[in-house]
Amino acid sequence: MSPEEARDLLPLYALGALTPGERQRVEEALKRYPELWPEARALLETASELAAGLPPEPLPEGLEARVLRRIRRVRPSWGRPLLAAAAALLLVALGYGAYFGLSWTLALGEASARVLTLVGPDGAPVGRTVVRGDGEALVVLKAPPPPGRVYQAWGLGKGEPVPLSTFRLPLKTFRLPPEAKALAVSLEPPGGSRRPTEILGLPQP
Amino acid sequence: MGPELPTEALSDEALLALVARGDEEAFRTLFRRYAGSFLALARRMGLDGAAGEDVVQEAMIRIWERAKEFDPRRGSARAFLLTLGHHAAVDEVRRRAARPVPLEPDPEAEEGFDLPGPGLDEEAHLDRARLHRALKALSPEERRVLETLYYQGYTHQEAARLLDLPLGTLKTRARKALSKLKEVLREP
Numbered sequence: 001m002s003p004e005e006a007r008d009l010l011p012l013y014a015l016g017a018l019t020p021g022e023r024q025r026v027e028e029a030l031k032r033y034p035e036l037w038p039e040a041r042a043l044l045e046t047a048s049e050l051a052a053g054l055p056p057e058p059l060p061e062g063l064e065a066r067v068l069r070r071i072r073r074v075r076p077s078w079g080r081p082l083l084a085a086a087a088a089l090l091l092v093a094l095g096y097g098a099y100f101g102l103s104w105t106l107a108l109g110e111a112s113a114r115v116l117t118l119v120g121p122d123g124a125p126v127g128r129t130v131v132r133g134d135g136e137a138l139v140v141l142k143a144p145p146p147p148g149r150v151y152q153a154w155g156l157g158k159g160e161p162v163p164l165s166t167f168r169l170p171l172k173t174f175r176l177p178p179e180a181k182a183l184a185v186s187l188e189p190p191g192g193s194r195r196p197t198e199i200l201g202l203p204q205p
Numbered sequence: 206m207g208p209e210l211p212t213e214a215l216s217d218e219a220l221l222a223l224v225a226r227g228d229e230e231a232f233r234t235l236f237r238r239y240a241g242s243f244l245a246l247a248r249r250m251g252l253d254g255a256a257g258e259d260v261v262q263e264a265m266i267r268i269w270e271r272a273k274e275f276d277p278r279r280g281s282a283r284a285f286l287l288t289l290g291h292h293a294a295v296d297e298v299r300r301r302a303a304r305p306v307p308l309e310p311d312p313e314a315e316e317g318f319d320l321p322g323p324g325l326d327e328e329a330h331l332d333r334a335r336l337h338r339a340l341k342a343l344s345p346e347e348r349r350v351l352e353t354l355y356y357q358g359y360t361h362q363e364a365a366r367l368l369d370l371p372l373g374t375l376k377t378r379a380r381k382a383l384s385k386l387k388e389v390l391r392e393p
Contacts, residue, residue, distance in 0.1 A: 053336030076217025
């Protein structure tokens with residue numbers, strides 16, 4: 001379907017007035033042609049008001065449990081620890097909205113993104129990282145560093161840890177060097193170090 | 206950052222991103238936010254009893270399966286979720302051909318837009334009143350097109366036949382009705 005054909009059908013798509021086949025073709029066109037997005041967005045936002053304007057109905061007892069049983073059959077869950085980690089990361093990151101942009105929300109939806117827990121020497125979690133497929137990484141730690149110290153990130157690969165930049169806020173993005181597959185965080189004197197002084201968190205999937 | 210985190214605090218966008226990764230807790234939060242609206246929509250489209258519940262189930266399964274398709278650059282999570290819910294309701298209406306409204310267009314038929322009275326919370330009531338006002342700003346012909354397509358679930362070809370309109374006119378009217386609705390909804 002050409003962008004022009006899709007544009008012609010957008011109002012009908014927003015109103016749910018297409019056949020399933022047409023609907024699917026418009027959805028494929030929407031993925032392919034970003035130039036359609038502003039118009040599609042405006043139409044879908046408006047049409048959705050026609051649903052949002054109805055007072056919500058009380059739900060029959062047991063419906064939530066029935067739906068949950070069905071989704072468990074559709075796709076297995078990823079397991080609670082990872083999910084809790086992702087939720088925790090998002091929740092903390094929401095407090096730093098300016099840093100946690102659209103791209104990181106999108107990254108969580110990508111299969112290539114890995115969410116890792118950073119674990120301290122005592123085995124307790126100290127933070128989380130998201131490492132995207134393109135090497136961009138986001139670190140979220142529990143708290144700012146103690147007075148007189150800074151955090152420093154380290155790229156972890158096959159050889160020695162690669163020193164990355166220092167930071168003071170408990171949320172920071174990095175570009176990992178190509179050889180690094182994950183990152184760790186240490187506590188350092190201001191200015192950082194060439195080798196880790198006090199490892200704070202090592203990645204644990 | 207313990208394991209028990211209140212997903213209620215998260216935006217719809219963040220919840221969808223988590224659902225795309227298989228997060229059941231985020232999914233449950235979305236269920237609690239939207240299932241009542243899906244059921245209301247199903248009822249409004251003439252699906253009673255078990256049929257309405259089927260719509261809620263189908264809508265939620267689609268959210269579970271398709272959350273990964275959500276792209277915030279293409280629209281809000283709310284619009285994405287309500288669109289999935291509406292499409293599920295449309296498909297069910299068509300499957301059951303369960304439209305209780307007479308098929309013949311009635312020039313006086315305006316009752317479709319007499320929205321029910323105040324619900325449980327004030328903000329939602331204001332939203333409904335705003336929509337009601339916006340719909341009143343449309344011409345009767347434009348309202349009829351929205352009613353036939355959105356709430357009765359007809360395809361554009363079926364609606365054109367029912368309303369005795371050329372397909373092109375129906376499309377133009379649908380576009381104009383949405384555009385006018387958007388303008389009026391934007392007014393303070």
